[in-house]
Amino acid sequence: MIIRGYSTKQFAGLKNLELKFDENLNVVLGPNEAGKSTIVNGMVSTLFNTIRVGDRTKEDKEFKRRFMPHPEGDFIDGSVHIAHGDEEYVLRKEWGATPEVSLVMPDGSIKKDEGSIEDIMKELLVFGEETYRRIVFAKQEELKDAVQRMTSHNGTNVEIGDFLRRTVMELDGVSLDELEGKINDQLEEMYKRWDVEREYPENNRGINDPYKIGRGRILESFYKKEELNQQLKDARKRELELEDAYNRFKELEKRLSAVRKRKNELEELEVDIRTRQKLQPKIIKLEKDIQELKDIQRSWPIKENRSKELAEELEELNGRLLKLRREQELASKAGERERLKKRLDDIVATENELRMKQEELKGLIGISKEDLDLLEAESLELRELQMVLNAGSLSGKLVNSPNGVDIYFSEGFDEGIKAAEGEQFSAKGILTIKSSDGLEIRISAGEKNLEESAAKIRELKDGIDSRLKYLQLESLQEARSARSKQTMIEEVCNRLDERLKILLGDDSREGLEKTLEELKGLDGLRDAADIEKEIDELNNKIIEKRVDRKSIEDTLISWKESFSSQDGLMDQMIDMSADVKLVEKELEGIKGLPEEFSEVDEFFAALGTAREDVEGVSASFYEAREAYVECERNLPETSFEELQTEFKSAQESFNRLLDKGEALLRIREAFKRTKEKLDGDTDKPLVQSMSKYMRILTQNSYDISGIGESMDVILERVGSVQMPIELLSTGTRDSVGLALRLALAENLLKDSKGILVLDDCLVDMDPQRKDMAVRMIREFAESHQVIFTTCSPDTASQLKGNIIEVGQA
Numbered sequence: 001m002i003i004r005g006y007s008t009k010q011f012a013g014l015k016n017l018e019l020k021f022d023e024n025l026n027v028v029l030g031p032n033e034a035g036k037s038t039i040v041n042g043m044v045s046t047l048f049n050t051i052r053v054g055d056r057t058k059e060d061k062e063f064k065r066r067f068m069p070h071p072e073g074d075f076i077d078g079s080v081h082i083a084h085g086d087e088e089y090v091l092r093k094e095w096g097a098t099p100e101v102s103l104v105m106p107d108g109s110i111k112k113d114e115g116s117i118e119d120i121m122k123e124l125l126v127f128g129e130e131t132y133r134r135i136v137f138a139k140q141e142e143l144k145d146a147v148q149r150m151t152s153h154n155g156t157n158v159e160i161g162d163f164l165r166r167t168v169m170e171l172d173g174v175s176l177d178e179l180e181g182k183i184n185d186q187l188e189e190m191y192k193r194w195d196v197e198r199e200y201p202e203n204n205r206g207i208n209d210p211y212k213i214g215r216g217r218i219l220e221s222f223y224k225k226e227e228l229n230q231q232l233k234d235a236r237k238r239e240l241e242l243e244d245a246y247n248r249f250k251e252l253e254k255r256l257s258a259v260r261k262r263k264n265e266l267e268e269l270e271v272d273i274r275t276r277q278k279l280q281p282k283i284i285k286l287e288k289d290i291q292e293l294k295d296i297q298r299s300w301p302i303k304e305n306r307s308k309e310l311a312e313e314l315e316e317l318n319g320r321l322l323k324l325r326r327e328q329e330l331a332s333k334a335g336e337r338e339r340l341k342k343r344l345d346d347i348v349a350t351e352n353e354l355r356m357k358q359e360e361l362k363g364l365i366g367i368s369k370e371d372l373d374l375l376e377a378e379s380l381e382l383r384e385l386q387m388v389l390n391a392g393s394l395s396g397k398l399v400n401s402p403n404g405v406d407i408y409f410s411e412g413f414d415e416g417i418k419a420a421e422g423e424q425f426s427a428k429g430i431l432t433i434k435s436s437d438g439l440e441i442r443i444s445a446g447e448k449n450l451e452e453s454a455a456k457i458r459e460l461k462d463g464i465d466s467r468l469k470y471l472q473l474e475s476l477q478e479a480r481s482a483r484s485k486q487t488m489i490e491e492v493c494n495r496l497d498e499r500l501k502i503l504l505g506d507d508s509r510e511g512l513e514k515t516l517e518e519l520k521g522l523d524g525l526r527d528a529a530d531i532e533k534e535i536d537e538l539n540n541k542i543i544e545k546r547v548d549r550k551s552i553e554d555t556l557i558s559w560k561e562s563f564s565s566q567d568g569l570m571d572q573m574i575d576m577s578a579d580v581k582l583v584e585k586e587l588e589g590i591k592g593l594p595e596e597f598s599e600v601d602e603f604f605a606a607l608g609t610a611r612e613d614v615e616g617v618s619a620s621f622y623e624a625r626e627a628y629v630e631c632e633r634n635l636p637e638t639s640f641e642e643l644q645t646e647f648k649s650a651q652e653s654f655n656r657l658l659d660k661g662e663a664l665l666r667i668r669e670a671f672k673r674t675k676e677k678l679d680g681d682t683d684k685p686l687v688q689s690m691s692k693y694m695r696i697l698t699q700n701s702y703d704i705s706g707i708g709e710s711m712d713v714i715l716e717r718v719g720s721v722q723m724p725i726e727l728l729s730t731g732t733r734d735s736v737g738l739a740l741r742l743a744l745a746e747n748l749l750k751d752s753k754g755i756l757v758l759d760d761c762l763v764d765m766d767p768q769r770k771d772m773a774v775r776m777i778r779e780f781a782e783s784h785q786v787i788f789t790t791c792s793p794d795t796a797s798q799l800k801g802n803i804i805e806v807g808q809a
Helices: 036-048 058-067 114-125 129-136 140-150 154-165 176-191 217-362 369-391 450-470 476-504 509-518 528-563 566-587 600-633 640-678 684-698 730-749 767-783 793-799
Strands: 002-011 014-020 025-029 075-084 087-096 100-104 393-397 407-411 417-419 424-428 430-435 440-444 702-707 713-717 721-723 755-758 785-790 802-805
Touching (some): 002 785, 014 036, 025 767, 036 058, 100 114, 176 217, 176 640, 217 476, 217 528, 217 600, 217 640, 369 476, 407 424, 424 430, 528 566, 684 702, 684 767, 730 755, 767 785, 767 793, 785 793
Parallel strands (some): 025 785
Antiparallel strands (some): 002 014, 002 075, 075 087, 407 417, 702 713, 713 721
16 A cells, blocks of 8 residues: 555645655655654544544644644644555545545545444555554654564554564464464453453443443353342342332321321311300400400599699699790800800900011011022022032142242132242142233133133122122021021911901901990809700600600590490490300300310311321322232242342353353463464564665674564674664664664565655765665665655755655745
8 A cells, every 4th residue: 555645724734735646755855844744644644543533532632732723723634645556545534623534435436434434444554553653654763662662562563473474384284373263262252341350341331231242151141140130139129118018008007097086086076166266265355355444444533633743743844944945045145255255365366476477577687589599590500610610620830930930820710829849739620820920821621611610600609799798698598598487477477367367257356345245244154055954854854744644635535435434434344244144154065175285276286187197198008008019010920039049050150151261361371372482583584674774784884683572673793793772873773773664664565565654864874874775765665655754955866756845935
């Protein structure tokens, strides 16, 4: 089988790609990250991955993470064009939102059932999935890992064992494979669907979820034994259910008799109790009404006397209230006088303080905000100019001077100081040097015109001194202090003036003094709050007594409306007592309430409960009787004792089959040991192929002498010196890997046309070995299809063949 082509709309980073392969050598050339490995992954996924990809398994999550478009896109796909002999097939798969699979057959028909397609692909591929993944499509650096997996992975191990042997070994005319097949057939017949280690059906499918078909003899016997065990348990359960049903039926029968008796006894008393129920409340009401009339008769004269007393008390309290209100009015005027007096005192104090502050303000030196701001600005400018002058420092020394000529120096334009010979002098900004014979030299520091700055400084100093003198001040600091004090006193005057306006309001001081004079003569009165408190207490007493009197008067009016007078009340009491005697006469001869009940309601509640009990127990009784009959009908035809005997026999039969199965397993193990002895030299074809390729690659420097027990290659140098692969150079190790890869493929494919995918395994080889490796690959490609991926144009040029460029701009 070979691959004619591969295409995809999108797979990982691939977009709208279509490749066609020759039946011999194909070189996929492209830079790193061009998608060469992704193309190989796409072909492998299309050939072997199921279209159902979930989110549970680690493999499914990894598949989605590696190949689904990021960040957007909900599907990936791939199509592989396969040639098998003269027949051609096209397999297409799509993963994602709507997974699909299809296989175009040689006759043009299309299959879409994934199960059927998998069966067809197994026939076309010949070898299993793991063989293709680990040998045909494996990366060079993964080869040793693939070899190690041969001994542990069933899918590869069986096929590698096949091509290492490939010939049928005979023993006394009996085929070992045929004998092995018969042993395996018997084991399959015995253990099919049976987990030997757990001694239970596979996948925990016990008797409650049995396999319907494909059951081995042990499993069949197990199900029969378990089925009998279930029947045994069911028979026991039904017998116990029958016993429980009978006991419940008898218990309910006894209880039904008791509740019926109770109901009948209570129903015999029901008529008399209902009559008593009607008459007794009437007597109780009459007796209650008579008692109420007696209470009214006793209270009537008391309430009339109390009403008169309350009227007299209210008259006295109202007189006291009138006197208190007059005293309250006078106290209110006295309080107004005190408030007015305090207000006038505050006004006088505020006026005096305002007058003092105004006098203090007049005595201060007057300096305006504008004057102070101007002084501040000129002082700031003066400081800045002085800083400029001070930044330049000049110094000199009088070395000598002509006889009779005096030399003077000064800073800026100040008066000069006479200098002696050898004397040093200095200045900041401007240095002026003069001589007694008329010479004058002025030196400035830096490039700026410092003379103008010095002149401006003199001008500013004179202006500031003149302004301070006019204001009668010594310094800027004194000006600041004077202005601050002036501002503070002005603010105090403004606050006092505003307070005076608030105190006077719309009044004048003279008007307030006149009003105070009018309120004289109110001394010696109680505090208004005390008077107000006494008035509140007196009002509360008046209200209470009015409420009491109103309640008594309302009651007396009601009684008069009902009975006219106390005599009428007595007549009504006599009539009610006569009615009580008549009702008591009716109750004579009627059965009374049983002692167990204290009230009639308790009796009727018990009667209702008895009737409900009879109804409920009757229903339960008939249900229990039906259940008992049903349990009798449901008893199994085979008794519990008979089923016990059958189960014991089935258990013994099952144990015998287990013993027989264990014997077969021991036979298979003995056969395997014998076969392994016969297979001791089956790695010779692989060793010979590897040796051939290794000698070519290393120019007879290295040979393969064998393969170890764990499939480790035993490398031998000229002189029969074994060399561990770990000690070889990178190029030599790659040579071993390539030799092993070609040998495996050669022994695997034999004479059938097959495919081998190689990534760039020539990178670390020297030019001479690389030439030999290229020749070997080209020779291998004459019999088989090779797809070689590389990022090196030189390697592609050496290999020749069908060069397919990918990832080019």
